[in-house]
């Protein structure tokens with residue numbers, strides 16, 4: 001096998017770095033490949049500005065209408081407006097502390113933060129005066145974009161802090177709300193596939209001038225433990241050819257959140273499913289998908305470093321891991337029900353039904369659009385059985401969510 005020729009695919013410098021590592025160490029786990037493709041400090045997808053860069057707003061080129069994919073934060077401020085209503089209710093339940101901290105993890109362009117802060121200023125002067133907003137963002141490039149979008153607050157001296165990792169925060173230092181929107185689906189995943197009636201790991205190899213898959217033994221026993229704990233027993237039934245993802249990073253992230261939170265709530269918003277939905281036969285090829293210029297593909301080995309790679313979230317794993325480490329499940333619902341519970345229909349009552357604004361906002365409420373595919377998991381710590389407006393309509397049973405993992 002020759003590794004000396006440059007690959008024909010993707011970002012040449014980054015691909016070559018990956019190929020060189022494979023040459024040195026052998027096939028790499030998919031999680032390592034995804035880590036390099038998205039977060040290589042020099043060439044990773046989220047660590048660089050996209051190819052369309054030109055002028056000031058170009059930094060938006062990865063996420064947004066001119067980029068590769070858009071998030072709910074690009075669609076309409078309705079989510080942020082409902083979030084602040086939810087945060088205000090949480091603040092009440094926490095007894096309106098003299099300082100309420102909101103930690104947003106993986107803030108993307110910072111649009112959600114901007115819209116949450118705008119709504120807070122409009123609606124609650126008292127909370128605005130007590131609020132500290134902390135952004136956890138590993139990419140220096142994304143931090144710059146966030147600062148640009150939060151300029152109106154920074155100029156006024158708002159207490160907004162940035163850290164590259166939760167590890168920068170002290171144990172039990174947060175009294176408030178920790179939230180993220182589409183962070184967990186951007187964490188690197190391992191991939192597994194059943195072959196000869198056994199679960200193998202999918203590694204990344206370089207053969208015949210191209211990056212390709214290579215099946216091998218599991219790289220760590222943590223994968224076996226995850227399959228035993230967080231697949232609702234379905235991994236025992238997968239037939240040959242079944243492929244899926246294993247989210248070890250999600251468990252580490254949950255541990256970090258639990259370590260940092262002293263008292264308050266954790267709100268995780270993302271594409272995802274309970275384990276029984278995630279790992280059934282309807283998803284026999286897994287949920288991994290790549291985005292480039294709003295086109296989805298299943299091939300992570302092209303445009304390496306120049307396309308997004310994402311996998312849906314196993315919410316049962318988050319909930320199950322959380323309960324083991326002091327985060328109780330407050331509830332689990334979807335975007336549509338979360339927004340309706342917080343009165344989104346009333347908030348839109350004055351908007352012209354034919355207007356562009358309504359067409360954007362309605363995407364959140366349509367079951368076939370983002371309304372059902374986006375899920376909300378709320379967890380709490382050191383608060384007695386809280387009831388939240390955003391969880392008024394709960395289409396999911398907590399037992400389905402917590403049927404797995406709790407005994408481990």
Ligand SMILES: C[S@@+](CC[C@H](N)C(=O)[O-])C[C@H]1O[C@@H](n2cnc3c(N)ncnc32)[C@H](O)[C@@H]1O
Nearest residue numbers: 046071073106107108136137138139142181182
């Ligand atoms: C898909 S974007 C999130 C979109 C954004 N929350 C929104 O509402 O539009 C993922 C973001 O998470 C950041 N990220 C990924 N892993 C991270 C980690 N471990 N810690 C902090 N930020 C991370 C990425 O750099 C990127 O800014």
